[in-house]
Amino acid sequence: MRYYPNIPDLNADSSINLLLRRAKENRTVDIEEYVTTGGYSALKKALTKFTPEDIVVLVEESTLRGRGGAGFPTGRKWRFALSNPPPRYLICNADESEPGTFKDRIIIERDPHLLIEGMAIAGYALGAELGFIYIRGEYPAGAKILEDAIEDARKRGFLGKNILGTEFSFDILVYRGAGAYICGEETALIESLEGKRGHPRLRPPYPANYGLFGKPTVVNNVETLSNIPIIVTYESYYMNIGPSGYYGPKLFPISGKVNKPGVYESTMDITLRDLIDMAGGMRDGKKFKVVFAGALGVYSERDLDTPMDYSPKGFGGTGTTIVLAEDDCIIDSLIVIAEFFEHESCGKCTPCRVGTYEQLNILRKFQQGTATEEDIKLLEHLGRNIPVGSICGLGYSASNAIMDALRKFRDEFYEHIKGNCPAGVCF
Amino acid sequence: MEFIYLTEEIRQQIDKYVEKFPVRDQAVIQSLHLIYSKYRDIEDYHMKELSEYLQVPLNVIEGIVSFYDMFRVKRGARHHIRVCKNLPCHIMGCKNLLKMFEKLTGEKANEYSKNGRFYIETVECIGSCSIAPAFMIDDDLYNGLNITEEKLNEILSKYT
CATH class of the missing domain: 3.40.50.11540 (NADH-ubiquinone oxidoreductase 51kDa subunit)
Incomplete structure (x- = not known):
């Protein structure tokens, strides 16, 4: 054997x-x-x-x-x-x-x-x-x-x-x-x-x-x-x-x-x-x-x-x-995903290399409680522009999850701006 | 040239790769794996010897080492603990697991090893999400769910 x-x-x-x-x-x-x-x-x-x-x-x-x-x-x-x-x-x-x-x-x-x-x-x-x-x-x-x-x-x-x-x-x-x-x-x-x-x-x-x-x-x-x-x-x-x-x-x-x-x-x-x-x-x-x-x-x-x-x-x-499950936070999870993309971007295309980094920093602001409504707009801006500026699948999909979450769980973003995490994970 | 780090055994393996693959450059990453699994670190002198042995320019090898995560990080330890920090492991409590590791080994995650025994690295998905939080020590994979300090200590004691 x-x-x-x-x-x-x-x-x-x-x-x-x-x-x-x-x-x-x-x-x-x-x-x-x-x-x-x-x-x-x-x-x-x-x-x-x-x-x-x-x-x-x-x-x-x-x-x-x-x-x-x-x-x-x-x-x-x-x-x-x-x-x-x-x-x-x-x-x-x-x-x-x-x-x-x-x-x-x-x-x-x-x-x-x-x-x-x-x-x-x-x-x-x-x-x-x-x-x-x-x-x-x-x-x-x-x-x-x-x-x-x-x-x-x-x-x-x-x-x-x-x-x-x-x-x-x-x-x-x-x-x-x-x-x-x-x-x-x-x-x-x-x-x-x-x-x-x-x-x-x-x-x-x-x-x-x-x-x-x-x-x-x-x-x-x-x-x-x-x-x-x-x-x-x-x-x-x-x-x-x-x-x-x-x-x-x-x-x-x-x-x-x-x-x-x-x-x-x-x-x-x-x-x-x-x-x-x-x-x-x-x-x-x-x-x-x-x-x-x-x-x-x-x-x-x-x-x-x-x-x-x-x-x-x-x-x-x-x-x-x-x-x-209910005791997991969307923002917290998105940060993990954003860290992943920031880490794995190969650095060939600037929109992906810099965009994934900025995306992560903005998301972290939500967790720290320093985010404003402007940051939601910035995330949407990045979500539109990283895919078009990249040549491969990693860039195309780097902000998919965040854009999806912004559509389906927008309330959570606003709650975090107010300094309240519904799942009790952040802050 | 005499090879100090590329032992006879490693050189034989490299020869096999060179023979097997259609292009000589293809042997580089595979050879680096051999060095990595023996020394757990890729240093300049390893790269120089490999460059000499394979007759591949040093800059090509350095370029590969600086790109791939498994080779890039300097660890300075005999054993390499990889704790997955991606989403499935994150929600199943990889942070607790990491704390346990730090406490038991006395090392800080992602920092150059102090006593040369363990290096703890937080890595992206290692493809074992159904046993999350998962971790690897060298080439072995473990299930970190409901693991206790005692059990973890027992596992760690196998790696000296």
Whole structure:
């Protein structure tokens, strides 16, 4: 038995069972068990029954969207890369650093072969010969588990030269990041993967045209790639999972003041309320106050019936749900989020570098009781101008949560100006 | 040139990276990880040796070290405690946990270690929000919910 650094006991209860089928228990599934429970059959099927074009069509029909947050249709991304000549590269983005997100970790640490199989099929569809897994520096156990799993897969002939006796060759390399949130942004990730500082690139050209080493590159999230074996296995039956247009399973990492925090797998036809119920309801019977969707949005009690899909009105994103109870303060939480952005801004674009700093300082004034109504206007001004002055997703979303809170919890800001914190946290 | 800090073992690992990756520059961050996990600090002399060994300009390596959080911070300690301070851990009481750490180790958070045993760093999300408040000591992850001083002391005593 190999020694692994300790895997955290992250809860993985769910209502359906596709992505987390083998990941229920707190251990790593080895290749033996993976193969006997039907693993790598999708790869076999893909290589023997389908052409690469068939797989791209399958993924397009499945309406699979990027599970890393942006929700871009995966099939379309692949199509863009395929319109450019080879060599092409496939990158798996395992740099999940969004506050409250730990869904990819479950797949990486407990069922790494699902990801490897998905990457091999995606590599076949894209005509790529080399794939990278960019895993964040804070997951040393994950990196080790993946490296061992890849080695096992090579020995069994699921990776390497002439996979399963076919013409197709594909290999995966694990590359560790070093603690920078910005490297989850695909162009910054590519820069970091090339061995540079992780500054995002100006787009266009998009990675599908000019990516890693200047070659066409597809960057997909761990969960997205883990969906590929399921799509190949189920083919058109995949369209029976979940609501129309948003097919397939989705992982929801839920944390904060709920009874059973953890990762839950579900179809996307549930609402925020269902998800909180699934996680055992509010801890200690406290009253619900607000949900933070990572650092990207604020959902109040009135939004509890929001569907958890990628529609314009839906929850979308990574599915990250941080639940706050009545005794938590909005301003206090926003300061934590603002500190996060101030710390993680890479410094390339001035509006983001300076704006996130100013945003934090203004929010701190609310907590200290020195804020005036002018400060609300300043926050709104920053919220309008940081996104337009930035070139990447970090800048686009740096003030989302604050703008959302200003719309939905404006009273709290005024209460703080008067020197009164409704939750009793500040002052 | 003789290498003092890049031991035989580390150099073998670096050779593997150079062989594995298509471009030599890609080995830099991975090699820095090796140095980091052995010395828990990246100093000038480490960078100089790495630059010499990999034949990558020193400014490139310095640029990487100053960008990535795991390498940038000077710790001066054998063990590195990372306490998550992001939203899920914040609302579950990471401040109490931090106070306990400060009391037990006698170090101040985010300050250069005094006696060279522990460095306490408050970090952004470490992706373990369901066991919030979470903390890492070196490469090991722990659940900080309902942790007592006694239990924490027991954990700390494993790291000498």
